[in-house]
Amino acid sequence: MDHIPHWIGGAERAGTSGRVGPVFNPATGEQTAEVALASAAEVAEAVTLARRAATAWRSASLSKRAAVLFKFRELLAARGEDLAAIVTSEHGKVLSDAAGEVARGLENAEFATGIPHLMKGSFSEQAATGVDVYSIRQPLGVVAGITPFNFPAMVPLWMCTTAIAAGNAFVLKPSEKDPSAALFLARLWREAGLPDGVFTVVNGDKEAVDALLTNEDIAAVSFVGSTPVAKYIYETGTAHGKRVQALGGAKNHMVVLPDAEIDAAADAAVSAAYGSAGERCMAVSVVVAVGDVAEPLVDAIAARLPKLRIGRGTDPDSQMGPLISAQHRDRVADYVERGKAGGATVVADGREAELPRDGYFLGVTLLDNVTPDMDVYTDEIFGPVLCVVRAQTYAEALALINDNEYGNGTAIFTRDGGAARQFQFDVNAGMVGVNVPIPVPVAYYSFGGWKASLFGDTHMYGPDGIHFFTRSKVVTSRWPDPGTSGVDLGFPTTR
Structure with a gap:
């Protein structure tokens, strides 16, 4: 069986804790590897080596850093298919989803190649007589990223490139x-010329997480995951003096107004709800059908579901793969039963789908007439379950979103530009799509939600990423009048 090590000091490092965890292929249910689980001592050693590397890397010129980023970007582009195959083998998502994940991560590498421009400060001459004031941005030192299972390539690239x-x-x-x-990315960084120790991978569970959160040499922690864990990361990290950005869970709503193009809205709902088996923090979980659009919209979504092909991610004809684990599959299936028992109309039941015998597969579920008091509405299910809530008015639909504890992403489908503009003005969410179901920002903007979807005040990657991983320093300077130093400039120097 394969053993997955750490990456410390620029090379693979076998675990010494004596603890390992299983790694499965979700499409078959077979264990394919075991991964080393780091002890607190192993984390401390890795951070010590990273601290030494950070001192030298900080002194590297901006052009040197940009050169490494350009090389890394080229390697990632050339070997993206290999990385996508690794993602599919351990997460289970279909190859097209995995390739899309790599492509979005690549965008962040491209953004980071502009670091000579992104690190520029500001300058004010003659803020007072003979006094200049300017700002500079400097790195923090050693920073950490704690990333989720659902995007094992993209989310690390959100963080590490910047x-x-x-x-x-x-x-x-x-x-x-x-x-x-993560180990694949480490090898690319080394090939790109990144000095040893600047990129480190410590595999592990809560022991490793806590060791990072309490290590005095870690200046900042970036996290993506569920809301309860995000809250824990934020509270523990900040209590130990760290800068923390912790992105949590979501319950993303897609509002469909009566004037919307039904086929376009239905296509969007299906792709956004069931892509990657619904294991996306930006997945559409709730369609809010306003007025008389509900019946034709539900019919249009339901008509598309039998055409979805569910199978192994390596099958080019598959459109949806398995869930990450048997336990998670069973948890999602239980929500279907609870929705039915709670009074929702089961239009399509994923438990009854014809599925591969092996692996952690579950079919797609569509629940109509869901109400806000049902746990299928309130809870983040994180699976291929789409709920339809019927609202009579735009105001009622808006209130559903704004009253929800999460505020990650949302979307509206309409042909009315005025309604769309009013929605983006009114809605309490960090990312808004207009006739776009999954409004993930491009790399030169920043990703993040509001309310219980974000702990901290800084979003991920883009300009906010630069802000998070650097700190500003303001310098106020006064130099002696050149005339007093014995230097003859050939003209009056009194200022």
Whole structure:
């Protein structure tokens, strides 16, 4: 059986804790590897080496850092198919979804190649007589990323590209469910010329997480995951003096107004709800059908579901793969039963689908007439379950979103530009799509939600990423009048 090690000091490092975790292929249910689970002592050693590397990397010129980022970007583009295959083998998502994940991560590497421009400060001459004031941005030192199972390549790339370009050393703790993508990235960084120790991978569970959160040499922690864990990461990290951005869960709503184009809205709902088996923090979980659009919209969504092909991610004809684990599959299936028992209309029941015998597969579920008091509405299910809530008016639909504890992403489908503009003005969510079901920002903006979807005040990647992984310093300077130093400039120097 394959053994997945750590990556410390620029090379693979076997675990010494004596603890390992299983890694499965979700499409077959077979264990394919075991991953080392780091002890607190192993984390401390890795951080010590990263701290030493950070000192030298901070001194590297911006052009040197940009050169490494350009090389890394080229390697990632050339070997994207290999990385996507690794993602599919351990997460289970279909290859097209995995390739899309790699492509979105690649965008962040491209953004980070502009670090000479992104690190520019500001300058004010003659703020007072003979006094200049200017600002500079400097790296933090050693920073850490704790990333989820559902995007084992993209989310680390959200963090590490910006952090490293800004001059930090980066320590990654990936999900122990699908850790191989992190080791693949480590090898690319080394090939790109990144000095040893600037990129580190420590595999592990809560022990490794807590060791990072309490290590005095870690200056900042970036996290993506569920809301309860995000809250824990934020509270523990900040209590130990760290800068923390912790992105939590979501319950994303897609509002469909009566004037919307039905086929376009139905296509969007299906792709956004069931893509990657619904294991996406930006997945549409709730369609809010306003007025008389409900019946034709539900019919249009239901008509598309039998055409979805569910199978192994390596099958090019598959459109949806398995869930990450048997336990998670069973949890999602239980929500279907609870929705039915709670009074929702089961239009399509994923438990009754014809599925591969092996692996952690579940079919797609569509629940109509869902109400806000049902737990299928209130809870983040994180699976291929789409709820339809019927609202009579735009105001009622808006209130559903704004009253929800989450505020990650939302969307509206309409042909009315005035309604769309009013929606983006009114809605309490961090990312808004207009006739776009999954409004993930491009790399030169920033990703993040509001309310219980974000702990901290800084969003992920883009301009906010630069802000998070650097700190600003303001310099106020006064120099002696050149005339007093004996230097003859050939003209009056009194200022």
